[in-house]
Amino acid sequence: MIPVIALVGRPNVGKSTLFNRLTRSRDALVANFPGLTRDRQYGDAVLEGRRFMLIDTGGITGDEEGIDEAMAQQSLLAIDEADAVVLLLDAKAGLMAADHGLIDHLRGCSKPVFYVANKIDGTDPNIAMAEFYQTGAKQIYPLTATHGKGVRQLVGDVLDLFPDADAAGEGQDQAHGKKIAIVGRPNVGKSTLVNRMLGEERVVVYDQPGTTRDSIYINYERDGEPYTLIDTAGVRKRRSIRETVEKFSIVKTLKAVDDANVVVLVMDARENIVEQDLHLLGQVIDSGRAVVVALNKWDGLSSDQKNRIKTELDRRLRFIDFAEVHFISALHGTGVGHLYESIEKAYASATQSLQTRHLTTILEGAVYDHAPPMINGRRIKLRYAHPGGQNPPIIVIHGNQTDKVPASYTRYLEKIFRRELKMVGTPVRIEYKTADNPYEGKKNKLTKRQVDRKRRLVKFVKKQDKKRKKGK
Numbered sequence: 401m402i403p404v405i406a407l408v409g410r411p412n413v414g415k416s417t418l419f420n421r422l423t424r425s426r427d428a429l430v431a432n433f434p435g436l437t438r439d440r441q442y443g444d445a446v447l448e449g450r451r452f453m454l455i456d457t458g459g460i461t462g463d464e465e466g467i468d469e470a471m472a473q474q475s476l477l478a479i480d481e482a483d484a485v486v487l488l489l490d491a492k493a494g495l496m497a498a499d500h501g502l503i504d505h506l507r508g509c510s511k512p513v514f515y516v517a518n519k520i521d522g523t524d525p526n527i528a529m530a531e532f533y534q535t536g537a538k539q540i541y542p543l544t545a546t547h548g549k550g551v552r553q554l555v556g557d558v559l560d561l562f563p564d565a566d567a568a569g570e571g572q573d574q575a576h577g578k579k580i581a582i583v584g585r586p587n588v589g590k591s592t593l594v595n596r597m598l599g600e601e602r603v604v605v606y607d608q609p610g611t612t613r614d615s616i617y618i619n620y621e622r623d624g625e626p627y628t629l630i631d632t633a634g635v636r637k638r639r640s641i642r643e644t645v646e647k648f649s650i651v652k653t654l655k656a657v658d659d660a661n662v663v664v665l666v667m668d669a670r671e672n673i674v675e676q677d678l679h680l681l682g683q684v685i686d687s688g689r690a691v692v693v694a695l696n697k698w699d700g701l702s703s704d705q706k707n708r709i710k711t712e713l714d715r716r717l718r719f720i721d722f723a724e725v726h727f728i729s730a731l732h733g734t735g736v737g738h739l740y741e742s743i744e745k746a747y748a749s750a751t752q753s754l755q756t757r758h759l760t761t762i763l764e765g766a767v768y769d770h771a772p773p774m775i776n777g778r779r780i781k782l783r784y785a786h787p788g789g790q791n792p793p794i795i796v797i798h799g800n801q802t803d804k805v806p807a808s809y810t811r812y813l814e815k816i817f818r819r820e821l822k823m824v825g826t827p828v829r830i831e832y833k834t835a836d837n838p839y840e841g842k843k844n845k846l847t848k849r850q851v852d853r854k855r856r857l858v859k860f861v862k863k864q865d866k867k868r869k870k871g872k
């Protein structure tokens with residue numbers, strides 16, 4: 401499963417700078433759910449093809465007195481959620497009292513810790529490093545977060561601790577059948593829904609989580625078919641101080657989404673749709689997983705209220721018109737059966753096998769109806785399409801100038817593919833390959849002249865072949 405790295409350090413050491421450099425999420429998920437102590441940022445990141453999740457504990461504000469405590473709490477939660485910790489120190493400022501507090505704590509915890517001397521630019525690295533080695537750290541990584549110098553070495557070494565991260569994850573080897581993650585804000589009714597969905601079904605294995613950040617994987621059978629429910633609800637009946645402080649974990653939610661085939665996003669009809677619901681939904685769509693929306697607590701609402709909520713829903717969820725929405729009562733069990741129908745449809749859509757011939761026909765139809773635009777006097781040409789993966793379905797389109805296809809045209813194609821392939825409940829990804837330069841991407845890139853020469857040569861050889869055939 402995807403490794404989680406926490407960035408900690410006192411204010412202003414450069415955590416956010418490093419976070420922004422590494423994450424690719426358009427808009428990082430900020431933990432400001434009710435019930436969370438402090439804001440933290442969560443981002444999806446990649447380094448040389450290796451994926452990981454990053455937590456930034458930055459952005460602490462407050463009066464001088466409050467800072468230490470807030471920072472401590474913030475950092476402790478992040479450290480707890482992480483698989484490895486990166487501690488940033490400021491080479492310009494040197495060691496400060498607040499650094500010692502964190503260092504002491506990290507010594508006592510069992511997570512791997514990487515010490516970093518940031519802002520090494522413009523200082524004498526030897527002096528700064530010598531001071532930091534006094535902390536007893538075995539290795540200090542010099543870094544310039546603003547320029548990215550030293551980042552690859554640092555993150556590469558951290559990720560080397562998790563060589564199997566992309567292979568089957570913790571959940572994966574326990575899972576059987578279709579994996580359904582139940583996610584949503586605190587208190588929307590996730591665990592009530594999980595109990596409802598299991599109902600009378602035969603539970604095969606019920607796996608208790610090790611920590612708050614682990615989801616529960618429940619294997620069961622429904623109509624003789626194997627399923628796994630990934631339950632992200634807060635841990636109940638376990639009381640420790642920390643859990644009363646915070647029982648909702650974003651890491652847990654994101655990992656569950658990552659590991660699932662279909663995500664059921666639960667929202668609370670009585671609270672309407674809030675910003676955090678949309679953030680979560682955005683994250684689910686980015687992950688490419690199939691999705692079903694469950695508007696829970698639909699019982700006991702007046703028809704006026706129901707109409708108002710439906711109008712609001714139409715407006716705010718327009719950006720995922722492909723997802724099916726259900727109005728349910730997990731408490732009474734109404735609508736839960738239909739939820740399964742949508743889950744099945746979404747799963748089937750996300751994993752159906754696609755044929756090159758069929759995809760190309762659809763592409764040709766779409767282009768015929770509505771041609772891609774001209775760029776610099778040349779029309780973008782989309783020639784053929786083939787499948788590139790499942791869950792999410794990936795459609796690879798080959799053509800000329802494909803790097804110039806406008807986003808609006810890609811959205812148009814997505815819509816047509818989804819319609820023609822009768823896909824429900826899953827995003828579709830379109831990837832482009834360009835045929836402008838057939839030698840592109842080869843190890844030794846050829847110059848334009850060399851390419852032209854090769855093209856002429858190929859033409860010449862083909863002509864010769866034709867002549868020879870005619871002669872026969």
Ligand SMILES: Nc1nc2c(ncn2[C@@H]2O[C@H](COP(=O)(O)OP(=O)(O)OP(=O)(O)O)[C@@H](O)[C@H]2O)c(=O)[nH]1
Pocket residue numbers: 409410411412413414415416417418457458459460518519520521522543544545546547
């Ligand atoms: N010279 C230099 N400045 C840096 C470097 N990295 C970060 N800075 C600067 O240090 C300042 C603080 O950086 P941030 O990334 O906001 O620090 P932070 O640790 O996230 O701070 P908080 O959000 O307050 O916790 C900014 O002005 C950065 O431009 C670096 O490598 N070299």
Ligand SMILES: Nc1nc2c(ncn2[C@@H]2O[C@H](COP(=O)(O)OP(=O)(O)OP(=O)(O)O)[C@@H](O)[C@H]2O)c(=O)[nH]1
Pocket residue numbers: 584585586587588589590591592593632633634635647648696697698699728729730731732
């Ligand atoms: N009226 C009504 N109440 C519900 C429904 N579903 C859940 N609830 C109530 O909402 C509260 C929260 O439900 P939970 O299932 O614990 O919510 P959760 O999402 O698992 O909460 P966390 O553990 O905080 O993540 C409980 O008091 C439930 O009885 C519903 O369909 N209708």
